[in-house]
Amino acid sequence: MSEKLTFGDKLKAQFSTKSLVLIPIAVGINLIGGTLCSMLKLPLFLDTVGTLVVACLSGPWVAALTGLLTNVFLGIVANPVNFPYAIVSVLVGLTAGYLARAGLFNKLWGVIVVWIAVTLVNSISAALITSFVFGGATGINGTSMITAAFVVALQDVLLSVFSSAIIENLIDKGISVLIAYAIWRKIPRRFISQYAMAGRDDAEGDVEELDDLDDSDAGL
Amino acid sequence: MSEAALRVEDFSFRYRDTKRYAVRHLSFEVPQGGFLCVVGPNGSGKSTLCNALVGLIPHHFTGKLHGTVSVFGSDVSKKTIADLSTDIGFVFQNPFNQLSYTANTVAEELAYGLCNRGVPRDEMVVRVEAIAHTLRLDGLLERNPLELSGGQVQRVALGSTLILNPKILVLDECTTQLDPLGSEEIFDIVRALNEDGMTVVMVDHDMERVARCADTVLALRDGNQVALGTPREVFGMAGLEEQGVDIPDFVRVTRALSASGLADGDIELTEGPTIERVREAMGR
Amino acid sequence: MTEQAGGARAEWLRGLNPTAKLAAVLLLGAAAMAFPSPVLGACLIVVLFVVAASSGMLAPFAKLMVGFGIPVTIMLLFIQGCYSPANVTFIADLGFARLGLEGVMSALQTVVTLLVFLGGFYLMNETTYTGELVADLTSRGLPPKAGYLVLASLNVVPQMRRRMATIQEAQVSRGLDMEGSLVSRLRATIPLLGPVIMSSLTDAEERSMTLETHGFHLNEVRHTSYVVVHHARADRPIVVIAVALFVVSLAIRIAALAGLIAI
Numbered sequence: 001m002s003e004k005l006t007f008g009d010k011l012k013a014q015f016s017t018k019s020l021v022l023i024p025i026a027v028g029i030n031l032i033g034g035t036l037c038s039m040l041k042l043p044l045f046l047d048t049v050g051t052l053v054v055a056c057l058s059g060p061w062v063a064a065l066t067g068l069l070t071n072v073f074l075g076i077v078a079n080p081v082n083f084p085y086a087i088v089s090v091l092v093g094l095t096a097g098y099l100a101r102a103g104l105f106n107k108l109w110g111v112i113v114v115w116i117a118v119t120l121v122n123s124i125s126a127a128l129i130t131s132f133v134f135g136g137a138t139g140i141n142g143t144s145m146i147t148a149a150f151v152v153a154l155q156d157v158l159l160s161v162f163s164s165a166i167i168e169n170l171i172d173k174g175i176s177v178l179i180a181y182a183i184w185r186k187i188p189r190r191f192i193s194q195y196a197m198a199g200r201d202d203a204e205g206d207v208e209e210l211d212d213l214d215d216s217d218a219g220l
Numbered sequence: 221m222s223e224a225a226l227r228v229e230d231f232s233f234r235y236r237d238t239k240r241y242a243v244r245h246l247s248f249e250v251p252q253g254g255f256l257c258v259v260g261p262n263g264s265g266k267s268t269l270c271n272a273l274v275g276l277i278p279h280h281f282t283g284k285l286h287g288t289v290s291v292f293g294s295d296v297s298k299k300t301i302a303d304l305s306t307d308i309g310f311v312f313q314n315p316f317n318q319l320s321y322t323a324n325t326v327a328e329e330l331a332y333g334l335c336n337r338g339v340p341r342d343e344m345v346v347r348v349e350a351i352a353h354t355l356r357l358d359g360l361l362e363r364n365p366l367e368l369s370g371g372q373v374q375r376v377a378l379g380s381t382l383i384l385n386p387k388i389l390v391l392d393e394c395t396t397q398l399d400p401l402g403s404e405e406i407f408d409i410v411r412a413l414n415e416d417g418m419t420v421v422m423v424d425h426d427m428e429r430v431a432r433c434a435d436t437v438l439a440l441r442d443g444n445q446v447a448l449g450t451p452r453e454v455f456g457m458a459g460l461e462e463q464g465v466d467i468p469d470f471v472r473v474t475r476a477l478s479a480s481g482l483a484d485g486d487i488e489l490t491e492g493p494t495i496e497r498v499r500e501a502m503g504r
Numbered sequence: 505m506t507e508q509a510g511g512a513r514a515e516w517l518r519g520l521n522p523t524a525k526l527a528a529v530l531l532l533g534a535a536a537m538a539f540p541s542p543v544l545g546a547c548l549i550v551v552l553f554v555v556a557a558s559s560g561m562l563a564p565f566a567k568l569m570v571g572f573g574i575p576v577t578i579m580l581l582f583i584q585g586c587y588s589p590a591n592v593t594f595i596a597d598l599g600f601a602r603l604g605l606e607g608v609m610s611a612l613q614t615v616v617t618l619l620v621f622l623g624g625f626y627l628m629n630e631t632t633y634t635g636e637l638v639a640d641l642t643s644r645g646l647p648p649k650a651g652y653l654v655l656a657s658l659n660v661v662p663q664m665r666r667r668m669a670t671i672q673e674a675q676v677s678r679g680l681d682m683e684g685s686l687v688s689r690l691r692a693t694i695p696l697l698g699p700v701i702m703s704s705l706t707d708a709e710e711r712s713m714t715l716e717t718h719g720f721h722l723n724e725v726r727h728t729s730y731v732v733v734h735h736a737r738a739d740r741p742i743v744v745i746a747v748a749l750f751v752v753s754l755a756i757r758i759a760a761l762a763g764l765i766a767i
Binding site for chain 3: 274276279280301302304305309310312314316317318319320321322323324327328331332333334335336337338339340341344345348366380381384
């Protein structure tokens with residue numbers, strides 16, 4: 001691994017103009033997923049697909065910023081309830097970004113690990129916010145009805161919120177991770193190499209630099 | 221005025237992560253006020269050349285580079301893209317990808333490059349109005365650029381480039397996605413700019429238009445320079461079509477006439493003289 | 505965020521400085537949150553209703569506040585009122601559970617805080633052009649890149665929505681079921697996302713070229729803006745009042761926590 005780079009350098013490399021342009025597009029993808037679900041009355045969010053794709057392309061911090069902006073946008077335009085959940089989106093972006101950097105998006109079992117990790121991170125952090133910031137619910141919807149049912153049964157608000165969050169997230173993040181994985185597989189290699197995460201395996205990057213042998217016959 | 225606007229010397233480039241060179245050993249010059257058209261089949265390296273002229277290569281696209289590209293005598297690789305944009309403007313194919321996405325009105329979009337350079341608003345307003353007039357956008361200044369037609373957006377893109385007063389304009393198939401009317405409007409503007417002294421480099425698939433506008437034609441194939449000269453020289457070359465380079469229909473017609481002994485002499489590039497030749501041939 | 509107005513009477517809100525409006529909304533929301541009782545939040549909600557009415561936006565404003573407020577109140581009163589671990593004083597017996605005063609108060613506190621934010625942002629969005637807000641913040645030192653992210657996110661979404669609508673129409677005309685059962689809706693939806701996402705991603709490359717040729721990353725000089733930023737005489741008093749309210753609320757909360765005053 002490139003040990004000489006400081007954390008700051010790495011961060012700067014992640015935020016190239018190319019990555020920066022990707023962020024609004026990824027925010028758009030997140031919001032489109034959400035809109036689509038509410039339009040078709042699907043009991044899902046699908047609002048992390050963009051974050052996950054960016055996690056693969058540009059790394060954890062760009063993905064975190066994508067998540068943050070998605071929630072800020074939703075908070076201002078739709079409902080301020082979304083603001084505190086920005087922390088959840090940031091954590092999901094970081095988790096997915098670091099796992100993608102470890103190469104987990106390149107293997108099927110790795111994708112399953114990403115799915116479980118993202119589901120857990122999302123459920124735990126979201127449950128903490130729902131419980132401690134909002135006191136258990138943010139409106140009447142499928143999730144809060146399940147939560148209410150759990151509360152009656154379990155007599156514990158935090159545990160109930162967490163239980164309903166994990167049920168919902170297992171399905172939602174499962175589909176989101178699958179979509180993101182399918183897209184990641186389909187993106188042309190040349191496009192990927194434009195982004196900071198191109199050297200997912202740094203060794204691969206070094207080989208590319210040496211691969212200049214066809215130089216001489218190129219001129220022919 | 222002796223210095224060339226653009227000079228390309230033995231330029232080759234291979235994009236990172238690709239095996240083949242996109243362009244190889246290109247060498248040519250464009251004088252100030254010149255009109256160079258670049259022709260060739262898809263994948264012949266036309267866009268790569270444009271990217272190199274405006275400095276996107278090597279500053280945006282990384283890879284292996286040989287030779288030099290200079291704009292008004294200074295090496296492109298030693299300047300920044302932003303510095304270059306006041307010398308050389310760039311318009312490419314997809315109009316909607318040339319919007320900044322920070323503007324809600326055409327006026328704001330046109331002013332974008334000035335905002336980034338800290339130009340005071342009073343000056344911006346004057347320059348926006350002037351450029352809007354040149355590009356026939358006067359009535360659209362308060363409209364949302366995302367709601368305009370492709371042709372209108374492309375004129376906005378051209379305007380947001382021209383507002384920085386470049387002396388060279390590089391157009392990479394900038395009318396391919398437009399309807400015929402939208403394309404013609406853009407060309408009228410470009411031709412007028414060229415008459416006022418703007419140096420133009422244009423990639424285009426419409427060979428009749430190339431023959432009409434260009435004073436020099438550069439033909440590329442597989443990244444190699446296969447022909448360079450006046451339209452008459454280049455399109456008169458034998459075997460150009462076999463190389464995959466398209467030629468104007470008028471050249472085909474007049475060449476066929478000569479080949480079958482129905483006309484004498486040279487090829488014709490434009491409509492008028494071709495009709496004249498056909499009329500002559502019919503008289504025989 | 506939108507230009508369409510609540511009539512000419514919204515003018516005075518429109519004429520305020522956008523940063524002042526944003527600061528006021530954030531500070532008032534924070535004040536409602538900090539004050540150790542729902543009373544302040546409730547008062548602020550009344551103030552927001554008055555502002556909405558004075559700007560000719562009462563009907564949509566009331567619809568939004570009630571539409572969000574009622575369900576969330578019911579839900580939180582149920583969960584917190586009956587099951588909050590903080591409950592010690594019981595005020596009613598519902599049969600299956602007892603309603604606790606502490607839970608009820610904290611539920612109400614959450615609801616009024618949310619409503620202050622919701623109403624504040626609504627009034628701000630309806631009377632502020634985001635381009636103006638970003639221009640103003642940039643002139644006050646916000647990095648242009650941050651401004652870009654906000655504006656581009658805002659502009660990209662409607663464009664993507666249009667693109668998706670186009671694809672959706674094509675899908676429906678090809679006979680894909682957008683109405684049927686959950687599974688069939690899912691099957692119709694997921695393949696829809698793919699093309700929209702892929703085409704958007706490939707756009708990113710050209711868009712970053714555009715930004716670079718237009719001098720997006722130039723930072724020797726502070727970026728200027730074409731947008732005219734409004735300033736009004738009322739800006740300063742509004743922000744000063746909001747700051748004062750927040751500071752006082754926070755002080756009361758701290759005093760209450762320290763046991764200096766009883767609430």
